[in-house]
Amino acid sequence: MNTVTLVDRTEMIEKLMGHLKLNPKSTAIITVDMHRGHLDPAVATQPAHPADAVRVIAAGEDALIFARALNIPVIHVKLTFRTIPGLGSEGMSAPFWAAISSIENKKNRLAPERTTTVNEHNIIGSPGTELIPELYEQTDYVVDNKKRLDCFMGTDLDMLLRNLGIKSVCLMGINTNTCVLNTAFTAHNHNYQTIVLSDCVASMYGDDLHELGLQNIKRCLGWVLTNEEFKQKLEE
Numbered sequence: 528m529n530t531v532t533l534v535d536r537t538e539m540i541e542k543l544m545g546h547l548k549l550n551p552k553s554t555a556i557i558t559v560d561m562h563r564g565h566l567d568p569a570v571a572t573q574p575a576h577p578a579d580a581v582r583v584i585a586a587g588e589d590a591l592i593f594a595r596a597l598n599i600p601v602i603h604v605k606l607t608f609r610t611i612p613g614l615g616s617e618g619m620s621a622p623f624w625a626a627i628s629s630i631e632n633k634k635n636r637l638a639p640e641r642t643t644t645v646n647e648h649n650i651i652g653s654p655g656t657e658l659i660p661e662l663y664e665q666t667d668y669v670v671d672n673k674k675r676l677d678c679f680m681g682t683d684l685d686m687l688l689r690n691l692g693i694k695s696v697c698l699m700g701i702n703t704n705t706c707v708l709n710t711a712f713t714a715h716n717h718n719y720q721t722i723v724l725s726d727c728v729a730s731m732y733g734d735d736l737h738e739l740g741l742q743n744i745k746r747c748l749g750w751v752l753t754n755e756e757f758k759q760k761l762e763e
Contacts, residue, residue: 536746547722547750549760551597555693558603559678559700559707561587561662564648564655565731566701572648572655574641575701579729586726587699588661590754597761600691601667603658604678606706607651617674618645638731676709685717695720697757699727704740711748721749724757 563570566580575583591601608617618624624645627636637643649655658669670682678684688696696719698707707728714721723744730737745751752760 540745543750544756547720547760548763549695549722549757551599551761553692553694554594554697554761555600555602555688555691555695556591556594556697556699557678557684557710558587558591558601558658558662559698559710560606560673560702561603561659561700562605562649562655563657563659564606564653566659567654570654573637573643573645573731575638575729575731576641579731583699583701583727583729584659584661586724586754587659590697590699590724590727590757591662591664593754593758593761594697595664595666599761600693601664602670602684602687603663603667604670604673604682604684604710605656605658606649606673607656607671608649608674609651616646616648616650618648621675639733641731643731676706677713678706678710679713679717688719693719695722697722697724697752699724701728702730702732702737702740703728704730704732704736704743708740708743711744715748722757723749723751724754725751726754 564572565575566584568574568577594601611617614620628645630636633642634640668687670684672682674681696714698710700707707723711721711723725741730740741751
């Protein structure tokens with residue numbers, strides 16, 4: 528295996544922070560799959576590490592309370608699957624997910640040392656599809672027909688953002704290296720100013736891929752902010 532030398536881009540990232548301006552009137556928060564299917568160990572079918580779940584819920588609640596006080600729209604996007612006769616979950620039509628589901632050791636399918644399932648994950652009407660109660664308010668918007676890793680694909684998220692006059696999107700949720708990263712790519716491609724809140728994201732795939740997701744975003748797509756930095760940018 529070849530050894531890869533990581534390039535230090537600290538100076539570039541620090542300079543980019545000076546270019547970031549957040550206007551509350553044109554900013555929205557998008558929560559990505561912050562549902563019980565990832566974050567409630569009692570019912571999760573693709574569980575994040577319990578410590579990550581506690582951290583992400585607490586930090587997410589903190590950021591959302593601050594944002595709502597500034598009348599920043601909150602949009603919850605969550606994955607739900609139908610069950611199709613002869614196929615099972617809609618997720619099983621993806622060749623990689625079908626292959627993952629065939630691996631006998633359920634504890635090492637997607638999450639290290641935790642049991643995961645695609646075929647039973649977030650079936651419509653199941654407890655896993657419920658948003659984490661601490662993160663939801665009745666004034667929030669919900670997009671509940673996500674089927675793959677990208678929150679924009681096959682949903683009306685882009686239309687909702689444009690109807691709200693949004694120019695900047697702030698992402699939080701699960702998983703850093705898949706759904707959050709995919710959504711960040713599309714947000715960037717649609718010319719939204721793209722921010723990821725590092726305190727409010729985690730990856731069930733492991734800390735290494737969590738960090739990979741954050742590094743890819745801050746070096747290639749947008750800005751990665753802590754909750755404190757997020758608040759400071761909105762107050763400037």
